[in-house]
Amino acid sequence: MVMNYLNRHEFFHRLLYGFSKKWLGGYNLNEAVHYAKMVNLDGMFTIINYLGEEITELEQVERNFCEYLSLLTHMNYRNIYGSISIKPTQFGVDVNYDLCLKMIRKLVEIAFQFNYFVWLDMESFLHVDNTLSIYLDIFRYNTNVGVAIQANLIRSRIDLFHLIEYDSNIRLVKGAYHNTRKVAYQSKKEIRTNFLNLMDILFTENHNAILAIATHDTHIIRYALTKCEKYPETINNVEFQFLKGVKCALKKQLLDNNYQVCEYIPYGRSWLPFVLRRLKERKREIIFLTASMIR
Ligand code: FAD
Secondary structure, three states, X not given: OHXXXXXXXXXXXXXXXXXXXXXXXXXXXXHHHHHHHHHHHOOOEEEEEEOOOOOOOHHHHHHHHHHHHHHHHHHHHOOOOEEEEEOHHHHOOOOOHHHHHHHXXXXXXXXXXXXXXEEEOOXXXXXXXXXXXXXXXXXXXXXXXXXXXXXXXXXXXXXXHHHHOOOOEEEEEOOOOOOOOOOEOOOHHHHHHHHHHHHHHHHHHOOOOOEEEEOOOHHHHHHHHHHHHHOHHHOOOEEEEEEOOOOHHHHHHHHHOOOEEEEEEEEOOOOHHHHHHHHHHOHHHHHHHHHHHHO
Protein backbone atom coordinates (compact mmCIF):
# COMPACT_ATOMS: atom_id res chain seq x y z
CA MET A 1 0.00 0.00 0.00
CA VAL A 2 2.75 2.45 1.09
CA MET A 3 4.84 1.35 -1.85
CA ASN A 4 1.92 1.90 -4.13
CA TYR A 5 1.53 5.45 -2.78
CA LEU A 6 5.26 6.11 -3.19
CA ASN A 7 5.24 4.80 -6.73
CA ARG A 8 2.31 6.98 -7.61
CA HIS A 9 3.88 9.99 -5.94
CA GLU A 10 7.18 9.40 -7.75
CA PHE A 11 5.32 8.84 -11.01
CA PHE A 12 3.36 12.08 -10.64
CA HIS A 13 6.52 13.99 -9.69
CA ARG A 14 8.36 12.73 -12.74
CA LEU A 15 5.43 13.34 -15.03
CA LEU A 16 5.08 16.88 -13.75
CA TYR A 17 8.82 17.57 -14.08
CA GLY A 18 8.95 16.13 -17.58
CA PHE A 19 5.96 18.20 -18.54
CA SER A 20 7.30 21.43 -16.98
CA LYS A 21 10.88 21.17 -18.23
CA LYS A 22 10.06 23.64 -20.98
CA TRP A 23 9.81 26.39 -18.31
CA LEU A 24 12.91 25.31 -16.36
CA GLY A 25 16.62 25.81 -16.91
CA GLY A 26 17.66 22.53 -15.26
CA TYR A 27 18.32 20.97 -11.88
CA ASN A 28 21.61 22.73 -11.24
CA LEU A 29 23.74 25.75 -11.93
CA ASN A 30 25.78 24.14 -14.71
CA GLU A 31 22.66 23.21 -16.65
CA ALA A 32 21.19 26.69 -16.18
CA VAL A 33 24.37 28.48 -17.29
CA HIS A 34 24.73 26.12 -20.25
CA TYR A 35 21.18 26.94 -21.32
CA ALA A 36 21.81 30.67 -20.71
CA LYS A 37 24.72 30.56 -23.13
CA MET A 38 22.39 29.26 -25.85
CA VAL A 39 19.89 31.99 -25.05
CA ASN A 40 22.66 34.57 -25.50
CA LEU A 41 23.64 32.97 -28.81
CA ASP A 42 20.04 33.47 -29.94
CA GLY A 43 20.48 37.18 -29.22
CA MET A 44 18.56 37.34 -25.93
CA PHE A 45 19.63 38.37 -22.46
CA THR A 46 19.08 36.01 -19.58
CA ILE A 47 17.53 36.42 -16.15
CA ILE A 48 18.64 33.49 -14.02
CA ASN A 49 16.75 32.56 -10.87
CA TYR A 50 17.67 29.92 -8.32
CA LEU A 51 14.38 28.34 -7.28
CA GLY A 52 13.29 28.27 -3.65
CA GLU A 53 11.05 30.48 -1.52
CA GLU A 54 9.51 31.00 1.92
CA ILE A 55 12.75 30.00 3.64
CA THR A 56 12.81 30.14 7.43
CA GLU A 57 16.07 28.31 8.31
CA LEU A 58 19.21 30.38 8.57
CA GLU A 59 21.39 27.59 7.15
CA GLN A 60 19.27 27.49 4.00
CA VAL A 61 19.42 31.28 3.69
CA GLU A 62 23.21 31.04 3.79
CA ARG A 63 23.22 28.23 1.26
CA ASN A 64 21.06 30.32 -1.07
CA PHE A 65 23.46 33.23 -0.74
CA CYS A 66 26.40 30.94 -1.62
CA GLU A 67 24.49 29.49 -4.57
CA TYR A 68 23.96 32.97 -6.04
CA LEU A 69 27.65 33.78 -5.53
CA SER A 70 28.61 30.64 -7.46
CA LEU A 71 26.03 31.48 -10.08
CA LEU A 72 27.48 34.97 -10.62
CA THR A 73 31.01 33.54 -10.79
CA HIS A 74 29.96 30.95 -13.37
CA MET A 75 28.03 33.50 -15.40
CA ASN A 76 31.10 35.70 -15.46
CA TYR A 77 33.38 32.80 -16.36
CA ARG A 78 31.10 31.71 -19.24
CA ASN A 79 30.63 35.32 -20.38
CA ILE A 80 26.86 35.26 -19.96
CA TYR A 81 24.94 38.45 -20.75
CA GLY A 82 22.06 39.16 -18.44
CA SER A 83 20.99 39.40 -14.84
CA ILE A 84 19.86 37.39 -11.86
CA SER A 85 16.46 37.47 -10.20
CA ILE A 86 15.98 36.72 -6.52
CA LYS A 87 13.13 36.44 -4.05
CA PRO A 88 13.34 38.15 -0.64
CA THR A 89 11.80 35.09 1.02
CA GLN A 90 14.78 33.07 -0.26
CA PHE A 91 16.81 35.18 2.13
CA GLY A 92 14.44 34.74 5.05
CA VAL A 93 12.84 38.18 4.91
CA ASP A 94 10.05 37.14 7.29
CA VAL A 95 12.38 35.70 9.86
CA ASN A 96 15.13 38.30 9.96
CA TYR A 97 14.60 41.42 7.85
CA ASP A 98 17.98 42.99 8.67
CA LEU A 99 19.94 39.91 7.72
CA CYS A 100 17.94 39.58 4.52
CA LEU A 101 18.67 43.21 3.60
CA LYS A 102 22.36 42.74 4.39
CA MET A 103 22.62 39.65 2.20
CA ILE A 104 20.75 41.09 -0.76
CA ARG A 105 22.76 44.31 -0.53
CA LYS A 106 25.99 42.30 -0.59
CA LEU A 107 24.75 40.28 -3.54
CA VAL A 108 23.87 43.43 -5.48
CA GLU A 109 27.37 44.80 -4.80
CA ILE A 110 29.05 41.63 -6.00
CA ALA A 111 26.78 41.41 -9.05
CA PHE A 112 27.69 45.02 -9.84
CA GLN A 113 31.40 44.15 -9.77
CA PHE A 114 30.72 41.39 -12.30
CA ASN A 115 28.56 43.78 -14.31
CA TYR A 116 25.32 41.90 -13.62
CA PHE A 117 21.99 43.46 -12.76
CA VAL A 118 19.78 42.13 -9.95
CA TRP A 119 15.98 41.91 -10.10
CA LEU A 120 13.84 41.49 -7.01
CA ASP A 121 10.86 39.28 -7.80
CA MET A 122 7.62 40.34 -6.14
CA GLU A 123 5.89 37.61 -4.16
CA SER A 124 2.51 37.53 -2.45
CA PHE A 125 0.79 40.63 -1.07
CA LEU A 126 2.17 39.97 2.43
CA HIS A 127 5.72 40.59 1.21
CA VAL A 128 5.19 43.76 -0.80
CA ASP A 129 6.10 46.27 1.94
CA ASN A 130 9.31 44.44 2.85
CA THR A 131 10.32 43.93 -0.78
CA LEU A 132 9.83 47.61 -1.67
CA SER A 133 11.64 48.70 1.45
CA ILE A 134 14.63 46.43 0.66
CA TYR A 135 14.62 47.64 -2.93
CA LEU A 136 14.69 51.35 -1.98
CA ASP A 137 17.26 50.82 0.77
CA ILE A 138 19.64 49.28 -1.74
CA PHE A 139 18.75 51.43 -4.74
CA ARG A 140 19.72 54.63 -2.88
CA TYR A 141 23.33 53.44 -2.89
CA ASN A 142 23.44 51.17 -5.90
CA THR A 143 21.13 51.53 -8.90
CA ASN A 144 22.09 48.10 -10.15
CA VAL A 145 18.80 46.69 -8.93
CA GLY A 146 15.17 46.61 -10.09
CA VAL A 147 11.87 45.43 -8.64
CA ALA A 148 8.76 43.75 -9.99
CA ILE A 149 5.38 45.47 -9.68
CA GLN A 150 2.19 43.43 -10.00
CA ALA A 151 -0.71 44.82 -12.01
CA ASN A 152 -3.21 42.64 -10.13
CA LEU A 153 -2.63 44.55 -6.89
CA ILE A 154 -4.78 47.60 -6.24
CA ARG A 155 -1.96 49.27 -4.28
CA SER A 156 0.52 49.04 -7.19
CA ARG A 157 -0.50 52.41 -8.68
CA ILE A 158 0.46 54.21 -5.47
CA ASP A 159 3.62 52.12 -5.12
CA LEU A 160 4.57 52.99 -8.66
CA PHE A 161 4.20 56.74 -8.12
CA HIS A 162 6.40 56.42 -5.04
CA LEU A 163 9.03 54.39 -6.90
CA ILE A 164 9.27 56.66 -9.90
CA GLU A 165 10.20 59.58 -7.63
CA TYR A 166 13.57 57.81 -7.50
CA ASP A 167 13.73 56.82 -11.21
CA SER A 168 13.33 53.20 -10.20
CA ASN A 169 14.00 50.24 -12.44
CA ILE A 170 10.68 48.42 -12.76
CA ARG A 171 9.57 45.07 -14.12
CA LEU A 172 5.83 45.14 -14.77
CA VAL A 173 4.02 41.80 -14.39
CA LYS A 174 0.39 40.74 -14.07
CA GLY A 175 1.08 38.95 -10.79
CA ALA A 176 1.30 35.23 -10.18
CA TYR A 177 -0.03 35.01 -6.61
CA HIS A 178 -3.59 34.63 -5.50
CA ASN A 179 -4.72 37.59 -3.36
CA THR A 180 -8.11 38.47 -1.93
CA ARG A 181 -10.67 40.71 -3.58
CA LYS A 182 -9.93 43.33 -0.93
CA VAL A 183 -6.41 43.94 -2.22
CA ALA A 184 -6.35 42.60 -5.75
CA TYR A 185 -8.20 42.75 -9.05
CA GLN A 186 -9.62 39.35 -9.85
CA SER A 187 -10.69 39.44 -13.48
CA LYS A 188 -8.27 39.11 -16.41
CA LYS A 189 -9.82 42.22 -17.94
CA GLU A 190 -9.24 44.41 -14.88
CA ILE A 191 -5.68 43.16 -14.50
CA ARG A 192 -4.88 43.84 -18.14
CA THR A 193 -6.40 47.33 -17.94
CA ASN A 194 -4.35 48.11 -14.85
CA PHE A 195 -1.22 46.76 -16.54
CA LEU A 196 -1.80 49.15 -19.46
CA ASN A 197 -2.43 52.08 -17.10
CA LEU A 198 0.72 51.39 -15.10
CA MET A 199 2.71 51.05 -18.30
CA ASP A 200 1.39 54.43 -19.50
CA ILE A 201 2.69 56.00 -16.30
CA LEU A 202 6.10 54.41 -16.75
CA PHE A 203 6.43 55.46 -20.39
CA THR A 204 5.50 59.05 -19.69
CA GLU A 205 7.16 59.60 -16.31
CA ASN A 206 10.06 57.21 -15.80
CA HIS A 207 12.34 57.78 -18.80
CA ASN A 208 15.64 57.41 -17.01
CA ALA A 209 15.21 53.91 -15.73
CA ILE A 210 14.77 50.36 -16.96
CA LEU A 211 11.22 49.46 -17.90
CA ALA A 212 10.78 45.71 -18.26
CA ILE A 213 7.52 44.49 -19.74
CA ALA A 214 7.21 40.93 -18.46
CA THR A 215 4.15 39.39 -20.06
CA HIS A 216 3.20 37.01 -22.86
CA ASP A 217 -0.04 38.89 -23.49
CA THR A 218 0.21 39.91 -27.15
CA HIS A 219 -2.38 42.67 -26.70
CA ILE A 220 -0.20 44.32 -24.05
CA ILE A 221 2.99 43.80 -26.04
CA ARG A 222 1.43 45.36 -29.13
CA TYR A 223 0.38 48.36 -27.04
CA ALA A 224 3.90 48.61 -25.58
CA LEU A 225 5.34 48.70 -29.09
CA THR A 226 3.15 51.69 -29.98
CA LYS A 227 4.47 53.38 -26.84
CA CYS A 228 8.07 52.64 -27.87
CA GLU A 229 7.39 54.31 -31.19
CA LYS A 230 5.78 57.31 -29.51
CA TYR A 231 8.65 57.70 -27.03
CA PRO A 232 11.76 56.76 -29.03
CA GLU A 233 13.98 58.07 -26.21
CA THR A 234 12.94 55.06 -24.14
CA ILE A 235 14.27 52.53 -26.64
CA ASN A 236 17.47 51.73 -24.72
CA ASN A 237 15.62 51.34 -21.44
CA VAL A 238 12.77 49.10 -22.49
CA GLU A 239 13.11 45.33 -22.37
CA PHE A 240 10.63 42.59 -23.09
CA GLN A 241 10.90 39.74 -20.62
CA PHE A 242 9.49 36.26 -21.17
CA LEU A 243 9.51 32.92 -19.44
CA LYS A 244 11.62 30.17 -20.95
CA GLY A 245 9.70 28.07 -23.45
CA VAL A 246 6.88 30.55 -24.05
CA LYS A 247 6.06 32.59 -27.19
CA CYS A 248 9.31 31.78 -28.99
CA ALA A 249 8.13 33.17 -32.33
CA LEU A 250 7.21 36.48 -30.71
CA LYS A 251 10.62 36.70 -29.02
CA LYS A 252 12.25 36.28 -32.42
CA GLN A 253 10.00 38.89 -34.00
CA LEU A 254 10.94 41.42 -31.32
CA LEU A 255 14.63 40.62 -31.73
CA ASP A 256 14.36 41.04 -35.51
CA ASN A 257 12.95 44.51 -34.83
CA ASN A 258 15.91 45.35 -32.59
CA TYR A 259 14.07 45.23 -29.28
CA GLN A 260 15.82 43.94 -26.21
CA VAL A 261 14.45 40.54 -25.20
CA CYS A 262 15.24 38.63 -22.01
CA GLU A 263 14.38 35.11 -21.00
CA TYR A 264 13.71 34.16 -17.37
CA ILE A 265 15.51 30.92 -16.53
CA PRO A 266 14.62 29.33 -13.19
CA TYR A 267 16.68 26.34 -12.05
CA GLY A 268 17.13 24.09 -9.04
CA ARG A 269 15.36 21.27 -7.25
CA SER A 270 12.65 23.42 -5.62
CA TRP A 271 10.72 23.79 -8.85
CA LEU A 272 7.28 22.73 -7.60
CA PRO A 273 5.83 26.09 -6.39
CA PHE A 274 7.00 27.81 -9.59
CA VAL A 275 5.48 25.11 -11.76
CA LEU A 276 2.21 25.08 -9.83
CA ARG A 277 1.87 28.82 -10.39
CA ARG A 278 2.36 28.26 -14.13
CA LEU A 279 -0.18 25.45 -14.17
CA LYS A 280 -2.76 27.53 -12.36
CA GLU A 281 -2.45 30.07 -15.16
CA ARG A 282 -2.68 27.34 -17.78
CA LYS A 283 -5.89 25.40 -17.28
CA ARG A 284 -5.37 23.49 -20.54
CA GLU A 285 -2.16 21.96 -19.17
CA ILE A 286 -3.90 20.82 -15.98
CA ILE A 287 -6.52 18.99 -18.05
CA PHE A 288 -3.79 17.36 -20.11
CA LEU A 289 -1.88 16.28 -17.00
CA THR A 290 -4.95 14.90 -15.28
CA ALA A 291 -5.88 12.98 -18.41
CA SER A 292 -2.38 11.43 -18.59
CA MET A 293 -2.68 10.31 -14.98
CA ILE A 294 -6.06 8.69 -15.42
CA ARG A 295 -4.99 6.83 -18.56
P1 FAD B 1 -1.59 35.59 -19.34
O1 FAD B 1 -2.90 36.23 -19.57
O2 FAD B 1 -1.47 34.58 -18.26
O3 FAD B 1 -1.05 34.91 -20.66
C1 FAD B 1 -1.18 35.51 -21.93
C2 FAD B 1 -0.92 34.42 -22.97
O4 FAD B 1 0.45 34.01 -22.89
C3 FAD B 1 -1.73 33.15 -22.72
O5 FAD B 1 -2.96 33.18 -23.36
C4 FAD B 1 -0.82 32.09 -23.29
O6 FAD B 1 -0.98 32.04 -24.68
C5 FAD B 1 0.57 32.58 -23.00
N1 FAD B 1 1.16 32.04 -21.77
C6 FAD B 1 1.22 32.63 -20.56
N2 FAD B 1 1.88 31.87 -19.69
C7 FAD B 1 2.23 30.75 -20.36
C8 FAD B 1 2.94 29.56 -20.00
N3 FAD B 1 3.44 29.38 -18.78
N4 FAD B 1 3.12 28.61 -20.94
C9 FAD B 1 2.66 28.77 -22.18
N5 FAD B 1 1.98 29.89 -22.60
C10 FAD B 1 1.77 30.85 -21.69
N6 FAD B 1 4.90 37.31 -11.24
C11 FAD B 1 4.98 37.79 -9.98
O7 FAD B 1 4.01 37.75 -9.24
N7 FAD B 1 6.17 38.30 -9.52
C12 FAD B 1 7.28 38.38 -10.30
O8 FAD B 1 8.31 38.86 -9.85
C13 FAD B 1 7.20 37.88 -11.63
N8 FAD B 1 8.27 37.91 -12.45
C14 FAD B 1 8.11 37.51 -13.75
C15 FAD B 1 9.19 37.64 -14.64
C16 FAD B 1 9.03 37.32 -15.97
C17 FAD B 1 10.18 37.48 -16.90
C18 FAD B 1 7.76 36.87 -16.45
C19 FAD B 1 7.56 36.57 -17.90
C20 FAD B 1 6.72 36.72 -15.58
C21 FAD B 1 6.88 37.01 -14.23
N9 FAD B 1 5.84 36.85 -13.33
C22 FAD B 1 5.96 37.33 -12.07
C23 FAD B 1 4.63 36.08 -13.73
C24 FAD B 1 3.50 36.98 -14.18
O9 FAD B 1 3.01 37.73 -13.11
C25 FAD B 1 2.36 36.14 -14.76
O10 FAD B 1 1.88 35.31 -13.76
C26 FAD B 1 2.74 35.29 -15.96
O11 FAD B 1 3.63 35.95 -16.78
C27 FAD B 1 1.50 34.94 -16.80
O12 FAD B 1 0.84 36.08 -17.16
P2 FAD B 1 0.93 36.81 -18.60
O13 FAD B 1 1.25 38.23 -18.36
O14 FAD B 1 1.85 36.11 -19.50
O15 FAD B 1 -0.58 36.80 -19.12
